[in-house]
Amino acid sequence: MKFKCDKCSKPATIHLTEIIDGEKIEKHLCQDCAATEGITVKAEVPISQLLEDFILQTGIEATADAAEATCEVCGMKFSEFRNAGLLGCPNDYDAFEKGLLPLVERAQEGATQHIGKVPHNADDAQKRQTAMLRLQAELKGAITAENYERAAVLRDQIKELENA
Amino acid sequence: MNLADLLHRPTEWLRGTGAINDVVISSRIRLARNLVGMPFLTRCSEEQLHEVEHRLKKKIFQARMADDVAYVDIPASGELDRKFLVERHLISRQHAEGSHSRGVTFSANETMAIMINEEDHLRIQILRSGLELDEAIAEINRVDQLLEEQLDFAFHRRYGYLTACPTNVGTGLRVSVMAHLPALKMTGEIEKVFRAARDMRLAIRGLYGEGTEATGDFFQISNQTTLGRSEHQIIKDFSTQTIPHIIDYERRARHVLLKEQTIAIDDKAHRALATLHAAKLISSEETMYLLSLVRLGIHLGRCNKMDIATVNELFLRTQPAHLQKIHNRTMEPRERAEARATYIHKRLDAV
Numbered sequence A: 001m002k003f004k005c006d007k008c009s010k011p012a013t014i015h016l017t018e019i020i021d022g023e024k025i026e027k028h029l030c031q032d033c034a035a036t037e038g039i040t041v042k043a044e045v046p047i048s049q050l051l052e053d054f055i056l057q058t059g060i061e062a063t064a065d066a067a068e069a070t071c072e073v074c075g076m077k078f079s080e081f082r083n084a085g086l087l088g089c090p091n092d093y094d095a096f097e098k099g100l101l102p103l104v105e106r107a108q109e110g111a112t113q114h115i116g117k118v119p120h121n122a123d124d125a126q127k128r129q130t131a132m133l134r135l136q137a138e139l140k141g142a143i144t145a146e147n148y149e150r151a152a153v154l155r156d157q158i159k160e161l162e163n164a
Numbered sequence B: 001m002n003l004a005d006l007l008h009r010p011t012e013w014l015r016g017t018g019a020i021n022d023v024v025i026s027s028r029i030r031l032a033r034n035l036v037g038m039p040f041l042t043r044c045s046e047e048q049l050h051e052v053e054h055r056l057k058k059k060i061f062q063a064r065m066a067d068d069v070a071y072v073d074i075p076a077s078g079e080l081d082r083k084f085l086v087e088r089h090l091i092s093r094q095h096a097e098g099s100h101s102r103g104v105t106f107s108a109n110e111t112m113a114i115m116i117n118e119e120d121h122l123r124i125q126i127l128r129s130g131l132e133l134d135e136a137i138a139e140i141n142r143v144d145q146l147l148e149e150q151l152d153f154a155f156h157r158r159y160g161y162l163t164a165c166p167t168n169v170g171t172g173l174r175v176s177v178m179a180h181l182p183a184l185k186m187t188g189e190i191e192k193v194f195r196a197a198r199d200m201r202l203a204i205r206g207l208y209g210e211g212t213e214a215t216g217d218f219f220q221i222s223n224q225t226t227l228g229r230s231e232h233q234i235i236k237d238f239s240t241q242t243i244p245h246i247i248d249y250e251r252r253a254r255h256v257l258l259k260e261q262t263i264a265i266d267d268k269a270h271r272a273l274a275t276l277h278a279a280k281l282i283s284s285e286e287t288m289y290l291l292s293l294v295r296l297g298i299h300l301g302r303c304n305k306m307d308i309a310t311v312n313e314l315f316l317r318t319q320p321a322h323l324q325k326i327h328n329r330t331m332e333p334r335e336r337a338e339a340r341a342t343y344i345h346k347r348l349d350a351v
């Protein structure tokens, strides 16, 4: 069922049911009108929306190249991912790097590098590298927060790790 | 333990305990993980899906992460049982509705639930009543550790833990709280919260997750990004930068209402209670809406006849699947509306 926005004629994406004095009132609003009405229950930006924005931004031709990329492990094409929003296998992250990286960057507010936990069976170099990135991010945060004591501790930890 | 045992117990997310439970109903942390050497779900064959389910189920039991653990095979369960699990926040709607091999393991106290073959091979969830994120992160780390000793998870130098959807990649960590914000809604300040949340890269949803509306002024607030910050930092940013402000706004709005609109608050809470008691037909939406007002009245000390435990019990047991399980049969909406009203009437008479 498709609804038009109650306020303007754009397609409604937010559907609310409110009970006022026992009476059920349904509202159908577009994103913009819902925001001005003050009743937005905005879900996270869906991946399909990000993909659309991305294509509009980079232009169809620039993405045509990336669209043809195919994963040789699971056989998925980047264009298929673009339609479904879900990847086919872990290898896709490498196979679609060109198309995927800018997308990840947008979805993750500019971040493209994991600095969290590393599996315990990862090799030492991997563990050290991620720990280093994490400490550097923390150091940046400490300096921004003018927490110089913490920054000094972090610098020592980074040095220690470099010499390990 | 079986599902019928759960029916007569309060569920973790509505236990009404934990820090700041006047505003924060429950806290939840979720991790997404996928197995090495196996395609993501979209590219798994039937056999592979079955294999993943079988393997993970076995490993989860072997890891002995809780004293009493149950496993529910979702395709083998009836529609009512699936909805029952959704209402208890043990599985997502998406998990209830799929058609492939999948299941859920959960601890008897319902604080831990692990969905197998939802959007990723594993979705680990820790749930706590009230604002208890430190406890929840410690617990989810313990569970993740136990699983990691038994299983290899897909991991990438750059992207971290790999997930079927790139919006979960990195830590795979989603932290959320369910907040009850009736005063902000009444004073019209809720939009401020939404704006602040957006600025802080947080998402706000209704009671049962994605695509659901905020019934009865219950809002689920969660982080949007999973990459570029450590697990610890994500939790810290979430629990120190935004949530305390939202709690503070709501409490202040309640204070203002109490001071300036005492009669109006009394009127709303007592009317809500009277309607709940007198109704002969009532939908679950209206029930939640009215219970939300009663809840506010209790927390403002204006509704001494009722207590939070009863409100929570009614909230859970009047949900469609719970109601039908109590009556041990499926009912049409019209029939449910009547059974619900009768149930509430009796329960309130006993208060």
Ligand SMILES: [Zn+2]
Binding pocket: A005, A006, A007, A008, A009, A010, A029, A030, A031, A032, A033, A034
């Ligand atoms: Zn509109």
Ligand SMILES: [Zn+2]
Binding pocket: A071, A072, A073, A074, A075, A076, A088, A089, A090, A091, A092, A095
């Ligand atoms: Zn692939």
